[in-house]
Amino acid sequence: MQDDKAPITRQKFIEELLRYRKGSVTRRHFLGVTGLGTAMAVMGGAMPLLSPRRAFAQDIGGEVVLATWPNYHDPANFDAFAAETGAAVQVNVFGSNEEMLAKLQAGGSGWDVFVPTNYTITTYVDADLIEPLDLSKLPNYDAAAFEARFADAGTVGGKLYAVPKNWGTTGMAWDSSKAKAPFTSWKEFFDVTMTDFSGRTMVHDYQLTTIGNALKYFGYSFNSIDAKELADAEKLLIDVKPHLFAITSDYQPAMRNGDAWLTMCWTGEGKQLNRDIPEIQFAVGKEGGEIWSDYYAIPKNAPHRDAAYALINYLIDPQVNAKEALAHGFPVADSRVNALLPPELLADPILHPAAELLNALEFGAAVTLTDPNRAELMARFKSA
Amino acid sequence: MAISRHKARLLLLGPAGLWYAALLVLPLAVVLVYSFGERAAAGGYAPAFTLAQYANLGSRWAAFKNTLVLAPAGTLAALLIAYPLAYFLAVRVNPKWRTALLVLVIVPFWTSILIRSYAWIYLLGGRGIPTLLADLGLGDWRLINTPFAVLVGIVYGYLPLMVFPVYVSLEKLDKRLLEAAADLGAPPWRSFLQVTLPLSLPGVATGSMLVFILLMGEYLIPQMLGGGKVFFVGNALVDLFLQSRNWAFGSAMSVTLVATMLVVVTLYMRFLKRIGAARDDIGVM
Amino acid sequence: MRIYATLVYLFLYLPIGIIALFSFSAGRSASQMQGVSVVWYGKALSNPFVIDALKTSASVALTSAVLASVFGTMAALALTGMKGRLRVLFDAMVYIAIMIPGIVIGIATLIALVTVFDSVNPWLEPLTGYRLSMGFASLTAAHVLFTMSLVIVIVRARIEAMDRSLIEASSDLGASPLATFWQVTLPLLFPAILAGFLLAFTFSFDDFIIAFFVAGSETTLPIYIFSSIRRGVTPEINAIGTMVMATSLLLLVLAQTMLRRAGTSKQ
Numbered sequence: 001m002q003d004d005k006a007p008i009t010r011q012k013f014i015e016e017l018l019r020y021r022k023g024s025v026t027r028r029h030f031l032g033v034t035g036l037g038t039a040m041a042v043m044g045g046a047m048p049l050l051s052p053r054r055a056f057a058q059d060i061g062g063e064v065v066l067a068t069w070p071n072y073h074d075p076a077n078f079d080a081f082a083a084e085t086g087a088a089v090q091v092n093v094f095g096s097n098e099e100m101l102a103k104l105q106a107g108g109s110g111w112d113v114f115v116p117t118n119y120t121i122t123t124y125v126d127a128d129l130i131e132p133l134d135l136s137k138l139p140n141y142d143a144a145a146f147e148a149r150f151a152d153a154g155t156v157g158g159k160l161y162a163v164p165k166n167w168g169t170t171g172m173a174w175d176s177s178k179a180k181a182p183f184t185s186w187k188e189f190f191d192v193t194m195t196d197f198s199g200r201t202m203v204h205d206y207q208l209t210t211i212g213n214a215l216k217y218f219g220y221s222f223n224s225i226d227a228k229e230l231a232d233a234e235k236l237l238i239d240v241k242p243h244l245f246a247i248t249s250d251y252q253p254a255m256r257n258g259d260a261w262l263t264m265c266w267t268g269e270g271k272q273l274n275r276d277i278p279e280i281q282f283a284v285g286k287e288g289g290e291i292w293s294d295y296y297a298i299p300k301n302a303p304h305r306d307a308a309y310a311l312i313n314y315l316i317d318p319q320v321n322a323k324e325a326l327a328h329g330f331p332v333a334d335s336r337v338n339a340l341l342p343p344e345l346l347a348d349p350i351l352h353p354a355a356e357l358l359n360a361l362e363f364g365a366a367v368t369l370t371d372p373n374r375a376e377l378m379a380r381f382k383s384a
Numbered sequence: 385m386a387i388s389r390h391k392a393r394l395l396l397l398g399p400a401g402l403w404y405a406a407l408l409v410l411p412l413a414v415v416l417v418y419s420f421g422e423r424a425a426a427g428g429y430a431p432a433f434t435l436a437q438y439a440n441l442g443s444r445w446a447a448f449k450n451t452l453v454l455a456p457a458g459t460l461a462a463l464l465i466a467y468p469l470a471y472f473l474a475v476r477v478n479p480k481w482r483t484a485l486l487v488l489v490i491v492p493f494w495t496s497i498l499i500r501s502y503a504w505i506y507l508l509g510g511r512g513i514p515t516l517l518a519d520l521g522l523g524d525w526r527l528i529n530t531p532f533a534v535l536v537g538i539v540y541g542y543l544p545l546m547v548f549p550v551y552v553s554l555e556k557l558d559k560r561l562l563e564a565a566a567d568l569g570a571p572p573w574r575s576f577l578q579v580t581l582p583l584s585l586p587g588v589a590t591g592s593m594l595v596f597i598l599l600m601g602e603y604l605i606p607q608m609l610g611g612g613k614v615f616f617v618g619n620a621l622v623d624l625f626l627q628s629r630n631w632a633f634g635s636a637m638s639v640t641l642v643a644t645m646l647v648v649v650t651l652y653m654r655f656l657k658r659i660g661a662a663r664d665d666i667g668v669m
Numbered sequence: 670m671r672i673y674a675t676l677v678y679l680f681l682y683l684p685i686g687i688i689a690l691f692s693f694s695a696g697r698s699a700s701q702m703q704g705v706s707v708v709w710y711g712k713a714l715s716n717p718f719v720i721d722a723l724k725t726s727a728s729v730a731l732t733s734a735v736l737a738s739v740f741g742t743m744a745a746l747a748l749t750g751m752k753g754r755l756r757v758l759f760d761a762m763v764y765i766a767i768m769i770p771g772i773v774i775g776i777a778t779l780i781a782l783v784t785v786f787d788s789v790n791p792w793l794e795p796l797t798g799y800r801l802s803m804g805f806a807s808l809t810a811a812h813v814l815f816t817m818s819l820v821i822v823i824v825r826a827r828i829e830a831m832d833r834s835l836i837e838a839s840s841d842l843g844a845s846p847l848a849t850f851w852q853v854t855l856p857l858l859f860p861a862i863l864a865g866f867l868l869a870f871t872f873s874f875d876d877f878i879i880a881f882f883v884a885g886s887e888t889t890l891p892i893y894i895f896s897s898i899r900r901g902v903t904p905e906i907n908a909i910g911t912m913v914m915a916t917s918l919l920l921l922v923l924a925q926t927m928l929r930r931a932g933t934s935k936q
Binding site for chain 2: 682767770773778802813871878895
């Protein structure tokens with residue numbers, strides 16, 4: 001099966017075809033190498049009558065639905081999970097915590113596992129939208145392995161509702177071949193957008209970071225809900241809007257193909273971009289900004305609860321989690337995982353900014369999620 | 385006999401009536417009631433009686449403006465591109481090929497609009513047409529995430545809906561009329577203006593109405609090709625329900641959108657009646 | 670003229686060609702050819718969520734198209750020759766249902782149903798252990814609203830164009846009203862009903878925006894595609910699109926051939 005995954009070039013395909021015709025390779029080899037085999041095998045597999053379901057150690061059903069963020073997992077781990085348990089993972093991607101909350105509030109999201117950010121968990125608990133976790137079903141979870149500041153938010157009123165996934169910062173990524181000087185602050189981010197980078201910048205479709213970083217431009221708190229400070233931020237955003245390339249939380253495609261040169265960016269994605277395209281650099285603003293921690297949680301009325309626990313437990317297995325971290329680049333708060341990661345990753349300046357930069361960052365505050373003025377400001381900015 | 389016929393009628397109308405009551409009247413009534421309410425603390429709806437939501441509509445003026453400019457512009461662009469094609473298919477083409485060519489117009493329609501718009505993201509993005517233009521020395525173009533990109537998506541998405549009604553009305557055109565006009569020495573443009581165009585107006589009216597109605601509620605195309613920068617009322621609505629969770633304001637905006645449409649469509653129908661293009665049915669089919 | 674038409678067809682088929690081309694890419698990127706392979710066809714067909722979404726879309730479309738055709742035809746028959754307030758009311762309903770943008774239908778249905786469910790569930794659940802929620806039924810019902818109105822318009826237009834003398838002749842010859850209906854009226858209306866059914870099916874199968882709001886935990890094919898596009902497109906989506914299109918083309922060619930054969934055998 002491994003062979004099938006590797007891309008095959010047109011030339012290679014033709015070579016293999018010729019070899020097969022000549023009889024120097026077996027049909028099986030030919031099918032395997034070209035991927036035709038997988039295609040045929042699964043076409044057979046798609047007919048349930050032809051291939052009886054395999055028996056698995058524990059029957060958790062055939063499906064599990066995960067609501068998460070863009071570029072946040074190693075797809076190979078889902079394939080491995082499916083092979084091991086028989087449950088295929090459907091990944092739904094969201095660009096903001098608001099979107100996840102709205103979907104759960106409207107009822108019947110159909111999710112089994114989702115990935116809320118630290119500051120939102122109390123709201124989910126208050127609204128009775130998530131359920132306390134049964135730790136007996138998560139043997140891979142070890143509370144002692146986590147740094148408290150990245151794990152605290154999972155516990156509300158003495159009950160554990162969520163287990164930590166990754167932590168990170170929200171900074172900016174830019175194409176250094178286009179920039180006159182490296183970016184160091186949110187002030188530069190917005191100022192350069194309105195001049196040299198006009199039409200080349202992206203901000204998140206997410207009120208917390210887009211408004212928060214506009215607030216940092218003026219040196220206000222990232223979490224401010226003060227009317228006057230928000231008015232300043234709104235004015236800045238409205239002025240910047242004509243100079244933006246897009247308002248989106250899925251900014252990698254445009255950065256990769258060169259349409260955009262600068263974007264608000266979550267650490268791991270900055271790492272992914274930098275790894276593939278070294279000209280793209282990442283920094284957090286020196287005025288401050290966001291530090292965050294994401295969690296796995298299970299919504300009330302999750303349709304496949306057993307599979308939900310199995311999936312979380314699988315993903316927080318240190319071996320699997322290390323593979324995840326290598327793929328997506330986001331730092332992990334689990335010391336067991338860090339022990340498995342290469343030291344250069346743990347010393348990476350993108351993932352682990354210098355202490356003085358880190359100290360200026362703020363965790364999001366619960367009030368920003370529910371504050372009507374911030375929500376309305378973001379909506380006004382988008383429709384301006 | 386009369387009574388039983390009346391009863392039979394009611395029975396036949398029953399299911400449809402039930403549907404309209406439960407899924408049209410009730411939801412619209414709820415929307416109307418909610419539009420006078422407030423946003424609940426954590427989002428959603430809280431009962432109240434206030435005109436605050438309507439007073440706040442001004443803050444979404446840009447979305448209304450975009451919709452009211454780009455929906456008619458898109459309709460017009462689709463019409464201008466569709467008309468010659470419909471004319472070609474109805475009048476000029478060898479009848480042997482007609483069916484096949486007509487089918488070819490609808491086939492793209494069977495691929496999800498999502499996938500087709502996605503293809504345009506690639507074509508209009510930095511590595512698509514702009515690269516081609518730059519290589520040809522035609523300058524630096526930025527197409528994706530502009531109103532132009534949205535317009536292209538609109539024309540692409542709705543072209544078949546415009547071609548068909550126009551084609552149907554042109555097909556009924558008696559070609560002998562054109563021949564007669566030519567025999568009488570009328571230049572082609574005159575016979576087009578005086579014979580062909582008036583006869584095709586019902587098709588033009590139907591197609592335009594169909595496309596315009598769909599565009600007024602458009603969400604997907606601006607979402608995918610506008611990069612969050614070209615905002616329609618539909619995008620603002622989705623935002624209110626799926627991000628900022630302000631059901632009351634979203635309801636007020638829905639009411640306003642429907643009211644705007646009713647006004648525009650009624651005016652348009654009246655205009656059509658005046659130029660004699662309206663048909664008896666409501667112009668949908 | 671011919672050049673113009675060629676250009677329009679090029680415009681129509683360029684994006685489709687791009688989709689089909691990238692569906693054969695071997696790499697993960699849907700916008701770069703990295704070798705030729707059909708792996709993504711295999712992946713799409715072995716992905717249980719694609720199969721599920723396809724099944725959901727097909728069953729919603731089929732159910733709603735059947736309901737819409739039956740109820741719509743019934744209503745169209747009843748409305749023929751009807752006068753008075755009820756007629757005016759129904760005409761208004763049909764008109765509004767067709768006019769209102771799908772996004773408003775979606776939103777209105779969502780908030781109305783959520784409101785109703787929230788008030789019903791607290792006593793329904795303890796009593797029956799069952800709770801109402803958005804899903805297959807709400808989605809189908811919302812689609813029927815629009816498609817039934819389409820059927821009413823189409824079938825009524827056909828009734829109005831129909832030759833009444835046939836029906837009169839039938840009853841003059843002593844056929845019961847029911848027999849007249851089955852043997853004369855229905856066959857005459859059949860093409861219109863079929864057209865309405867097909868339109869209804871296509872609309873429902875392709876609808877994204879209504880489903881986006883009222884599908885609850887159900888995932889239809891357009892919803893699946895939408896979330897895949899956000900997740901970063903792999904050629905799997907291209908493969909699905911190409912297959913759906915190829916299937917429809919195949920069905921069309923089949924239908925055409927069958928119609929032609931039926932036509933020649935009659936002669």
